[in-house]
Amino acid sequence: MNCLPTRVCAGLLAGLVGCMGWSPVWAVTVLQCQVTYAGTTETVVAMPTEDPYRVAGVDIAGRFRFKPVLVGQGAQLGHLSIYVYWQTQRQPVLIQQAKYWPPYPSPGPDGRVALTGEQRLYAGPMERELVYQCALMEVAP
Template sequence: MSTACTLSSTQAAPLLRCYATYAGETQIIDTQLSDNPYQIEAIDIGGRFKLKTEMNGHQQTINYIKIYAYFQTSHGDVPIHEASYYPPFQLQSEIIALTPVNRLYAGPLERELQYRCTLQDK
């Protein structure tokens, strides 16, 4: 028995879309299926945070979804959050919330990064 979520051939590829907000500005990060997590780079959010979104799988199969957040310092990126999601996933053409709104605080001034993600067939 496979633990992955397999889509029927009539469905489109899944799309993970995350909305990251810092200092009143929101960035949209779209993630496609990838079978090599080491090729995925973290996205800069306002020069203070980075967000890495990974949807592991191949063709139309999602093995897992992982979301990593980092706080940027002069000494390098500090991991502050990891979220993991495993099948089964609810995939539809309409937008479905995958995560709640997450609020992360880091640094000496406790800066706030908010993010939420959706999953859908695109």
């Protein structure tokens, strides 16, 4: 017999799970990156994947390609990688590859795990600058 409204049961369950220190089953951890080039900032979000080779890079103003890869499923994370390429006329050239392995740092007061700090990369004949920083965070799917 169900005597409580669904939203009340869901709230009680979420509270119980939270008190026990477990992540809710429906929470998904994502990697959120703020990428800035030429005064324009865009947010790039990487969802967990079991097949990292299918992840496409994001074009940044035709000058760079930014590719964050978060290997895992739901809140269960394996490693994550960030690849940054300089776009040339012939082909993309890898200028940075960063890998992060668990255990990850503890979340800050805002619930985010600041991961990379501010990264500044320079490439090309004019030494173009790309700036990014990434954090892990839990979101509802």
